Amino acid sequence: MNLILFTFIVLLGFTSYYFGRKKAYTIQSTKKRLTALPQFYGYYLSIWCAIPAFIIFSLWAIFEPTIVKLLILSDYSNQGYLDDELNLIYEKTKALSRGQFTGEITPFIEASAEKYLSLRSIAQSSKVVIVLSAIIASVAYAYKRISSNSRTREPVEKFLNAVLFTASLAAILTTVGIVFSLIFQTIDFFKVIPLFDFVFGTHWYPAKAFVRDSSEALDPTMYSDTFGAVPIFAGTFFIAFIAMCVAIPIGLMSGIYLAEYASYKVRQYAKPLIEILAGIPTVVYGFFAALTVGPFLKELGTSMGLEVSAESALAAGGVMGIMIIPFISSLSDDVITSVPQSLRDGSYAMGATKSETIKRVIFPAALPGIVGSILLGVSRAIGETMIVVMASGLAANLTLNPLESTSTITAQIVVILIGDQAFGDPKTQAAFALGMSLFLVTLCLNIVALRVVKKYREKYE
């Protein structure tokens, strides 16, 4: 029903556009000069159609359920029910009206369900009537008002401005919402686990928290030495470091090759091929790391007399680095290509060779962008989950030996939240605390990155 109504309103919008434009043409044919192009008159009428529809729809969505609930529950007032019981009655009513109620049906509830259905249908049909009449009234009003010198361009531009603003506001509000949901859970977590233990503790062993029966009383002392985040932070940075050791040199050099040395033909084929790497799902990288690279490193290590874990930080970090290569390569290629040709000419004309030109002129000029691409790679490395889960194990060892297994923040969040979880329990809240700290880390990283980039920009522009 709503869908049909919506389609109808869209059709009305198009029709009012047509009528608006037509009226503009009619005015034009009487040799009067219009204040705007005829299309603007059309858009203007469409807006007059869209705004009332939008307002009424949103009002309905906000108030309809509340009003219906009030009307249903008014039958039960003065009977001494508690609020919770009233809510339950209302839920039962709704369930019965949908035919999903399985409990014992009392005549009271049956009557309420019937009333509910009739109220809903009244609401629905009155909505249709009100929306359509409001649209027709407003469009007719606007249609009558437009004349050769009515201002249609400004309202249309303002409307577009408002639409675009709303879109960006939606993105920002979502971010804020996510941050807030993280904050409250994190605060709850730190009520049980002291912040100090989390930040400086060197034992991360959430499995200990899983053995607690949730019916038992919460005893904070049993969590000492359970949620110390140092090993997983260390593991995160360690694996990211290994990944960047692979990705930065290879990515940067291939970017420079593509931008400066490769002939047009080579570039045409090589660039998309490298970008294919970026399209491989991380799960595929994950099992590549776990089933191919990990065992290979283990065998290689054994043949050299080294103790290598089958799930090593090196395997995960190395494969992660390969995953990041295309980002750095492709972005730095773009940045280097966008350095003006005049700088290259200037350098060549001084007798500089290609490598001197790249080293002394192009690289410094492209540095802000290159730093940006590297930092983008770093935040991908820190946020990467699947490869670590699959290839580097889940035990959070505090180690700097790349041949041992280690774990990261994201992998631990997966471990904690897999399966059925009780909310309001420290072991699930730990995931929020980890998510919050990950968010803070990447935020700091981004701020630093912006500062660095800005500083170079100031220096070179």
Next chain:
Amino acid sequence: MIKIKAKDVDVFYGKKQALFNISLDIEENQVTALIGPSGCGKSTFLRCLNRMNDVIDICSVKGEILINDFNINDKSCDVVRLREKIGMVFQKPNPFPKTLYENVSYGPTIHGMAQSKQEMDEIVETSLKKAALWEEVKDRLHEPGTGLSGGQQQRLCIARAISVRPEVILMDEPCSALDPIATAQIEELIDELKKEHTIIIVTHSMAQAARVSQNTGFFHLGQLIEHGSTDKIFKNPDNTKTQDYITGRFG
């Protein structure tokens, strides 16, 4: 004294021929202006003289260009040494995104011309002085070169070009992006520089060619129509096309 001798130079961009049989002698320590309508090949010819056309993949140059009696189109020619001897100033000022000091010391550094910091300081100072920029920038040598005004940037580029003491300076419409005052400063500078350097300047401004040059070559549709002393070209040209161009009847 003839400094540069071009003999039967043809230039092709892919299959399209841009220059036909150009033969031109360029006098030492004089200013030679190349004039002609847009797309006539004067800049292409200029870029042949320091082999800047090498940078363009599809461009090929035929014929001989002798500088100090050595053919620069020969395989044995070292482009790095050639460009050390032949400096170039471009149409749009293109200082590197580095400090003023680094801009001027760029050439001497890559050619290993200074043994010490002191020597480099001297090179930078004399180059900037010769480019008539020293007084304006001596207190901010370590600020970015891109922060200067357009005219100052172009003089910085000239300082950069003369820092390696080139024998020849090529100028590709050096004033086309500048205001009249900056243009006058650059023209004055060109007059000064010709004492030590041979200068070839491509220009769209007939007045500029008349003011700064001793010799002029007129290009049209990839051909060198006429060349000779600036006085003669402007007052008494042999070719009617030259006459028409100079009097503003076409181009």
